[in-house]
Amino acid sequence: MEIVILEEAAELGRLAADAIVALLQHRPGAVLGLATGSSPLPVYDELVRRHEAGEVSFAQARAFTLDEYVGLPPGHPEGYRTVIEREFASRVDLPANALHTPDGAAQDIPAACAAYDAAIAAAGGIDLQILGIGTDGHIAFNEPGSSFASRTRIKTLMHQTRVDNARFFDDDLDAVPVHCLTQGLGTIMEARHVVLLATGEGKAEAVQHLVEGPVSAMWPATILQHHPHATILLDEAAAGRLTLAPYFRQSWETKPAWQGL
Incomplete structure (x- = not known):
């Protein structure tokens, strides 16, 4: 697990975009894993900028999203397919039939x-998976207590997750669905490269558990400690509780350029 601490979310977005652009230059037909939420937005904005500049094409790529609410009507503005189309897919040349949710x-x-799991496998698996992290340590919608072997399935959202997401529903908690479909932790762990972004003081406790705590189903993201290629991109606030933060900064500053992300 590599920990990178930078000043601003925009810097993190550029770094994650670097990895995606490099992947697509090497493999134009790469399979991307896309996340919703606020953390990945700087990544998508940077990828759109580079696409508009002619630096990257998604015309041969395929993409799978992490999750979707259960019970929202098709086209609902906060349905995750709608969100990923609005924030990213419709702004680049990713074919409509190449986006799977x-x-x-x-x-x-x-x-x-x-x-859904079979479709990911048929595509050859996820080459690079973008992730965020919840305040309780969930990734995708794998809430505390989720099995590390879990596959794509239906989950009941915890109250705190619905509270956190109410901001997308005009702060109306009752409008936030109770159930979702989500890739499981076992599904996510099969991605060849995982890039997790976390910003803000509100994510600091979850990040501390993710990076320095024991692997525990109570903090689902900690399973990434066992991933062979996990990159954790943090701003200063999200890294604020890390004991080893000085070491992580030193490691990044002295990292050989040839290693890449």
């Missing part, structure tokens, strides 16, 4: 979840 309106939820 869990079907939160499926009549047969277990079958839809199994089909």
Whole structure:
């Protein structure tokens, strides 16, 4: 696990975008894992800027999102397919049929979840997965207590997660769905490179557990300590509780340029 601490979210976005652009230059048909939420937005904005400058194309790429609410009507402005289309996919040349999302309106939820994992496998697996982290340490919608072996499935959202997400529903907690479909921790761990972004003091406790705590289902993101290629991008506030922060800064400043991200 590599920890990178920088001053601003925009810097983190540029660094993550560097990794995605380098991947697509090497493999134009790469498979990307896309996350919603506020943390990845600087990444998407930077990728859009580079696409508009002619530096990167997504025309041959494929993308899978992490999760989707259950019960929202198709096209709802806060449905995660709508969000990822609005914030990223519609702003670049990613073909519409190359964007895949869990079907939160499926009549047969277990079958839809199994089909989603099968589609990822059929695409060759995720080459680079963007992640955020919740204040309780969840990644995707794998809430505390989630199995490390879990696959794409339906989950009940914890009250705190719904409170955190109410800002997207005009602060109306009752409007936030109770259930979601989410890639499981086992699914996420199969991605070849995981890039997690966290910003703000509100994420500092979860980041401390992720980086320096024991691996525990109570802090689901800690499973990433076992990932062979996990990159954790933090601003100063999110890194504020890390005992080893000086060492992480030193490691980044002295990292050989040839290693990349």
